[in-house]
Amino acid sequence: MDVTPDKRERIIAAASRLIVKNGLHCSMAAIAEEAGVATGSLYNYFDSKEALVLGVYGRMAEQMTESLSVQPDPAKTPAERMQVYIADYVDFIWSDPQRARLFDYLENNPLITWADAKTIFGAFVDYAIDLIAAGQESGDFRPGSPTMMASFIRGAIRNTLKRRRLSAEPLSDAERLLVIEMCWAAIAA
Incomplete structure (x- = not known):
């Protein structure tokens, strides 16, 4: 074999x-x-096809974790680390249109249980939650559920870039910065 x-x-x-x-x-x-x-x-x-779909989810989670869940730089504040995370997430979603469409399809047609999703994406999701919790402890982020805030940021980026991608033009630096600033404004204290 x-x-x-x-x-x-x-x-x-x-x-x-x-x-x-x-x-x-x-x-x-x-x-x-x-x-x-x-x-x-x-x-x-x-x-089975279900096992293959789980493999697709798993590979996507690996890519997200490898690209976005970096070791925190102790010299950076929680706010600085979160700003890097937001910028990196914008770049991750924008850089590969097919991956973004796949993620969008899988998110809108969930093929796995909540428990499977938690297992597969747990490290990636927990990283953002921990960043927000640290920012709340330092007073840099508004109060509220870190889970909801992290989900909001990721969803806002994906949906904004999905709509923006309808234009054939590349994402400009000014547009990229605008998305980053809007996400930051949503969670900053």
């Missing part, structure tokens, strides 16, 4: 592309063809 990480990544990437293009109406055979693997080989990695 040929079980290689490269093949697994090709399968996840193919599934991601087809989910963006066709939703979940794509067959395992179509995913295998898109990935350049035999359908039977696909089942060496994912025993």
Whole structure:
């Protein structure tokens, strides 16, 4: 049995592309063809379509965690760390239109349980919650649920950039800064 990480990544990437293009109406055979693997080989990695979709969610969570959950710089205040997080999240969402569409599709058509979502995205979500809680302790952020505030920021960025992406023009520096400043204004004390 040929079980290689490269093949697994090709399968996840193919599934991601087809989910963006066709939703979940794509067959395992179509995913295998898109990935350049035999359908039977696909089942060496994912025993069902549900397992493959969990793999897609997991890969997205890994990318988000790797890109956005960085070790805090002790020289920076909680406010500075949060501003970096917001700017990095804007860049993460804007930099890959397909990934943004995939995330949007999966978020609007949840295919996993709340418990699975918490397990898969927990490290990434907890990072932002901890940043906000630290900012509240230092007096830099308004009071309120850190969970709700973190969710608001991420949703505001994704939705704003989704609408902005309807234009063929690149995101300007002024627009990027505006999104960052609006998110900051929503949580600053």
